[in-house]
Amino acid sequence: xxxxxxxxAALSDDTRLTLVEKLLxxxxxxxxxxxxxxxxSAPAISRHLKVLREAGVIVQRVExxxxxYSVQPDALRAIHGWTMDHRAFWSGSLDRLxxxxxxxxxxxxxxxxx
Amino acid sequence: xxxxxxxxAALSDDTRLTLVEKLLxxxxxxxxxxxxxxxxSAPAISRHLKVLREAGVIVQRVExxxxxYSVQPDALRAIHGWTMDHRAFWSGSLDRLxxxxxxxxxxxxxxxxx
DNA sequence: TCTTTATTTTCGTCAAATGTTAATTAACAG
DNA sequence: CTGTTAATTAACATTTGACGAAAATAAAGA
Numbered sequence: 342x343x344x345x346x347x348x349x350a351a352l353s354d355d356t357r358l359t360l361v362e363k364l365l366x367x368x369x370x371x372x373x374x375x376x377x378x379x380x381x382s383a384p385a386i387s388r389h390l391k392v393l394r395e396a397g398v399i400v401q402r403v404e405x406x407x408x409x410y411s412v413q414p415d416a417l418r419a420i421h422g423w424t425m426d427h428r429a430f431w432s433g434s435l436d437r438l439x440x441x442x443x444x445x446x447x448x449x450x451x452x453x454x455x
Numbered sequence: 456x457x458x459x460x461x462x463x464a465a466l467s468d469d470t471r472l473t474l475v476e477k478l479l480x481x482x483x484x485x486x487x488x489x490x491x492x493x494x495x496s497a498p499a500i501s502r503h504l505k506v507l508r509e510a511g512v513i514v515q516r517v518e519x520x521x522x523x524y525s526v527q528p529d530a531l532r533a534i535h536g537w538t539m540d541h542r543a544f545w546s547g548s549l550d551r552l553x554x555x556x557x558x559x560x561x562x563x564x565x566x567x568x569x
Numbered sequence: 570t571c572t573t574t575a576t577t578t579t580c581g582t583c584a585a586a587t588g589t590t591a592a593t594t595a596a597c598a599g
Numbered sequence: 600c601t602g603t604t605a606a607t608t609a610a611c612a613t614t615t616g617a618c619g620a621a622a623a624t625a626a627a628g629a
Contacts, residue, residue, distance in 0.1 A: 342469055342471045350467035354617090355460050372576060385618060387577050392616095406575045407627050414545035417538050424535035427470070427479045431528035431535070477581090486606060499588055501607055506586095520596045520605045 344397070345423060348416055351396035356381065358390050362399060369402070369411040412446060458511070459537060462530055465510035470495065471503045475512060475526060482518070483525040 342350070352358050360375055374389060376383040390410060393399045398416040402409040424431075456464070466472050474489055486504060490497035504524060507513045512530040516523040538545075 343472070346467055346469050346472050349463045349472075353460055353464035353467045355456055356617095358457070358460050358463075362541075363542050373574095376576085381617095382619060384577070384620080385577090388617080391577080394514040408576065417541060417545040417550050418469050421538035421542075422535060424538065427476075428535075429533060430526060445481060470587095487604095490606085496589065496592085497605090498607070498609095502587080505607085518571090522606065 345419060348398060348419060351393050354389070354392075356386075358410045360386070360389060361450045362394065364399060364412045366411060369409045372408045372410065375410065390439055414434075459533060461510045462512060462533060465507050465512045468503070468506075470500075471507055471552065474500070474503060474524075478513060478524060478526045483523045485523045486524065490523065 344365075352361065352365075356379065360379075363375065364380070369386060372387060373383075375390070378384040379386050390399065390401075394401055396416075397413055399410050400413050402411070466475065470493065472494075477489065478484060486501060487497075490500040495499050503517075506512065508515055508524075510530075511527055513524050514527050516525070535567070556564070
C-alpha cells in the first residue's frame with residue numbers, strides 16, 4: 342500500500358471520517374471526548390484512532406493519562422496535492438468532453454491563478 | 456456510507472488507484488487494455504472496475520463488445536472540495552502549531568507542548 | 570500500596586473484500 | 600448456427616476489518 346492509498350483507506354470509514362472532521366473543526370481533542378460523543382464503545386474508537394494514527398492522518402500527544410489527538414496537516418496536503426496533480430482532468434468545465442480538451446497543452450480559461 | 460467515504464473506499468486499494476491513474480493520464484481505455492497491463496486476472500480487474508463504477512469514480516461507455524472506461528471528474532472535484540473545506544487547517548504555515556493557533560484565537564490550555 | 574480514571578490491547582466472532590479458475594453472456598464474422 | 604473475441608458473473612478459499620466484552624497498562628491520588 343502506498344502512502345496515499347493508506348490515507349484513503351483510513352478515511353474510507355464513516356466513523357473515522359467523523360473523528361477526523363471533529364478534530365479539523367474543533368482542534369486537538371482527548372480520546373475520551375471523542376469516545377463519549379461516538380455511538381460505539383471506547384475500545385472501538387481507540388482502535389479507529391490507531392488506524393488513523395498508523396496511516397499518518399492524526400498525531401497523538403500524551404499528557405498524563407490523557408491522549409490528545411489532532412489532524413496531521415500533511416495528510417490533507419497529500420490528498421489536495423493528488424487532486425491538483427490531475428486538476429486538468431476535472432477543472433474548467435462541468436462537461437466531461439471539455440475535460441478531455443483540457444488535457445491539450447493549452448492554458449485553462451476562466452480560472453485565476455491560485 | 457456517505458458519498459465521500461465511498462469515494463475514499465474506492466481509492467483505498469492500490470490496484471484501483473493504479474487503474475484510475477491510468478485513466479487520468481491516458482484518457483478513456485477499454486477493460487481489456489487495463490486487464491492486460493495489470494498483474495492480476497481479468498475477472499479481478501473487472502470487479503475492481505465495478506467497485507469504482509458503483510462508487511461513481513469512473514463511468515462506462517459500451518461500444519460493441521468493448522467497455523470503455525473513463526474517470527468521472529465529479530469524483531475528483533468532491534475530494535478536492537473536501538480538502539478545500541478544511542484548507543484553513545493545512546494551508547498557510549507548514550507548522551502544525553500555527554494551524555491550531557489560527558483556529559483558536561483565545562484559549563490555549565497546554566503549556567508544555569511537545 | 571491500593572484504588573480510581575483514562576485508554577489501549579486481546580480475544581472470539583462475523584461480515585466483507587480479494588484472488589483464482591470455470592462458466593456465462595454478448596457481439597460479430599463466416 | 601457455429602466459432603471467436605471481449606468482458607462479466609459464479610463458485611470457492613483465504614484474508615482482512617469491525618465490533619463488544621473483558622483484561623491489561625499507565626498515571627494520579629488517598
